[in-house]
Amino acid sequence: MSLTRVHWFRHVFNILLGILMIYPLLWMLGSSFNQENQIFRDNFFIPSMPTLANYVEGWAGLSGIGFDRFFLNSFFIVAMSIIGNLISCSMAAYAFARLNFRLRRFLFAVMLVTLMLPFHVTVIPQYILFHKLGWINTYWPLIVPKFLGVEGFFIFLMIQFMRGIPKELDEAARVDGCGPVRMYFFVILPMTVPALVTTTIFTFIWTWNDYFSQLLYISSTNLYTVALALRQFVDVTGQSSWGPLFAMATLSLVPLFIIFIFFQKYLIEGITAGSVKG
Amino acid sequence: MGGTTLKPLHEVQKRTDLAARRYVILRTMSLKARTRNGQSSMAGYLFLTPWLVGLLGLTALPMIASLYLSFTNYDMINRPRWIGIGNYVKMFQDPQYLMSVKVTLTYVLLNVPIHLVVALLIALLLHKGIRGLHIYRAVYYVPSLFGGSVAISLLWKQIFGGGGLVSNLLEHLFGLQNVNLIDSPQTALYTLIILAIWQFGSPMIIFLAGLQQIPVELHEAATIDGASTSKRFFRITLPLLTPFIFFNLVMQIISSFQAFTPAYIVSDGSGGPLNSTLFYTLYLYQTGFSNFQMGYASAMAWVLLIAIAIISAFLFATSKKWVFYSE
Structure with missing residues (x-):
């Protein structure tokens, strides 16, 4: 009897807390479909005067450049970042996990240290460097570092995964005359796919949500990402047009939500990687 | 070989x-x-x-x-001019810098413990086969997924700002007129701390993974020996969770020190009102990239690095005393 009461209590508590947790999101979703002058009057998340006007007005974007452009820009940066991370991090991870070279232990320790480094100690010289290369207000500073394996977390994730691949597989391949390059392409990479998926997903989320480096390097409106455009939207329209802003803010979260729905398993794997038997 | x-x-x-x-x-x-x-x-x-x-x-x-x-004056136009430890001395006389340290420390000291305690409590509540676990887990995780985005920071600005959701609620419930928590220097920082705690989902998932690794036999054996629920929690669950607590603690501290986007968005890049949300990284950004005091900003970055290194080293050193590794 008391056991079921505990069960009930747990469910009621979780449901209430769950509603409190997602209420801001529901309210934003509702407001994005609500008429502008109703948004601040409605506290309930279902819009009292439903309309699509906010989406139409928001989609028109900033100074003649529509949000479709900003979405495409964001997707382009995300796609290039994913490709860069997959290539550079898997190569480094393969070297650390499977190949012997003199400085392996030392460089592995260096890699672990870079994981904890605040990026602020490198951002100023990096900015000066990219400035000298003429890369300010281009996507190069956002993309090139990804091809140089700066995201050590993914290297770490892949090393952990590759260590779990049976060594016998390597040996069999080696006996058949497989060199380190073919081993990487035909033995290790196909076995590492789950870690590659996790890397893809987290690169997507982090790049999509990134603001600091986009703010730093991008200044032309036609190069704006979704994050930059949302922020600029407030400046251009003043604080007055929350409706179109919420409409575009809601749309900006849709790609993340889709990933969450389809790849939950990989997300959870990525979060717990490093903590479970780190 | x-x-x-x-x-x-x-x-x-x-x-x-x-x-x-x-x-x-x-x-x-x-x-x-x-x-x-x-x-x-x-x-x-x-x-x-x-x-x-x-x-x-x-x-x-x-x-x-x-x-x-960090030992020079540099504005990206003229050549760097060596000034020795000038920037480091300047910091301690710069009221804005000292304010940013205070704001950041307040943020870290409040966010990290509350964040982790909430994550742990909810993980304990969800553990032990509650029906619909995956739904609750998903609902609690969604804020962590979205939380770092500009969209959510803008939403927060509206919710806690004048005429926003919280302001309306306070008016309906307590008759308080025109409460604007974002524009008040006493409360602005706390709205950002609430935003951070709202994202307790990811450490919670790590705690859930940790709880799943605790062998059921341990609890069964202890129950047979007559150990109470609280005794089992403090003698079995908590010690076996310490590696996960340690991991979350280190990660949360490092990321809290580097928080930027919410403060920038909510304060329109100013760190206001009255510098009450002037996070360390926000002041560093203003110094380096708005005022182009690259030398001073570099010195600030190095102080941040050293602070994080000392705190991490301290945590790793004490971890031998309280983190329990079964292998």
Whole structure:
């Protein structure tokens, strides 16, 4: 009897807390479909005067450049970042996990240290460097570092995964005359796919949500990402047009939500990687 | 390596023909294998090349450069001018800098413990086969997924701002008029702390993974021996969770020190009202990229690095005393 009461209590508590947790999101979703002058009057998340006007007005974007452009820009940066991370991090991870070279232990320790480094100690010289290369207000500073394996977390994730691949597989391949390059392409990479998926997903989320480096390097409106455009939207329209802003803010979260729905398993794997038997 | 991995012959005979063939090839190649080991060192560096270029070009050399710049005045137009420890002395006389330290420490000291306690409590509540676990877990995780985005920071600005959701609620419930928590220097920082705690989902998932690793037999044995629920929690659950608590603690501290986007968005990049949300990284950004005091900003970055290094080293040193590793 008391056991079921505990069960009930747990469910009621979780449901209430769950509603409190997602209420801001529901309210934003509702407001994005609500008429502008109703948004601040409605506290309930279902819009009292439903309309699509906010989406139409928001989609028109900033100074003649529509949000479709900003979405495409964001997707382009995300796609290039994913490709860069997959290539550079898997190569480094393969070297650390499977190949012997003199400085392996030392460089592995260096890699672990870079994981904890605040990026602020490198951002100023990096900015000066990219400035000298003429890369300010281009996507190069956002993309090139990804091809140089700066995201050590993914290297770490892949090393952990590759260590779990049976060594016998390597040996069999080696006996058949497989060199380190073919081993990487035909033995290790196909076995590492789950870690590659996790890397893809987290690169997507982090790049999509990134603001600091986009703010730093991008200044032309036609190069704006979704994050930059949302922020600029407030400046251009003043604080007055929350409706179109919420409409575009809601749309900006849709790609993340889709990933969450389809790849939950990989997300959870990525979060717990490093903590479970780190 | 090729020579030492050879198996005795009788074991090979038990295997399939294919394996036997491989064995023979391996034998004949053992001499070659040794030379291949020599090549393997080169292959290692080959695969490491992109990362090594990044390490040198984007991490190591920039770190040296920023250390050098921290002892100079540099505005990106004129050449850096050496001023010794001038920037480091200036910090302690710069009221805005001191404010940013205070704001950041308040943020870290409030956010990290509350964040972790909430994450742990909810994880404990969800553990032990509650029905619909995956739904609750998903609902609690969604804020962590979205939380870092500009969209959510803008939403927060509205919710806690004048005429927003919270303002309306306070008016309906308590009759308080025109409460604007974002515009008030006493409360602005706390709205950002609430935003951070709202994202307790990811450490919660790590705690759930930790709880799943605790063998059920331990609890069963303790229950049979008459241990109470609270005793089992403090003697079994909590000690076995310490590696996960440690991991979350380190990660939360490091990321809290570096928080930027919410403060920038909510305060329109100013850190206001009255510098009450002037996070360390926000002031660093203003100093380096709005005022182009690159030397001063570099010095601030190095102080941040040293602070994080000292705190991490301290945590790792004390961890031997309280973190329990079963293996």
